[in-house]
Amino acid sequence: MAFFNHIMVVLTIFVVVLLPATTIATEYVVGDGSGWTIDYDYQAWAKNKHFKVGDTLVFKYQQGEHNVYKVNASSFASCTVPTPGT
Numbered sequence: 001m002a003f004f005n006h007i008m009v010v011l012t013i014f015v016v017v018l019l020p021a022t023t024i025a026t027e028y029v030v031g032d033g034s035g036w037t038i039d040y041d042y043q044a045w046a047k048n049k050h051f052k053v054g055d056t057l058v059f060k061y062q063q064g065e066h067n068v069y070k071v072n073a074s075s076f077a078s079c080t081v082p083t084p085g086t
């Protein structure tokens with residue numbers, strides 16, 4: 001009986017140690033099959049996802065058609081890319 005208890009303890013340690021390791025880094029393709037585009041509800045896409053430090057967000061788009069910058073609403077509307085250092 002002690003042998004089986006020992007196995008249970010080892011299994012429990014395995015689960016506790018290994019489970020967080022498998023959940024450290026997740027890769028998300030933003031917009032899934034739609035990719036990074038306009039007229040897509042990214043808030044709905046992100047709503048039930050729990051992003052963590054170390055996760056990767058992949059933005060898939062046609063080069064020259066889109067880009068990835070953090071801008072405010074007016075810069076977004078005028079498609080103004082922020083210039084570094086200004």
Ligand SMILES: *[C@@H]1O[C@H](CO)[C@@H](O)[C@H](O)[C@H]1NC(C)=O
Nearest residue numbers: 071072073074075080082086
């Ligand atoms: C939006 O960002 C641009 C560029 O940084 C800035 O010039 C402009 O004043 C900002 N507009 C608002 C409403 O914050």
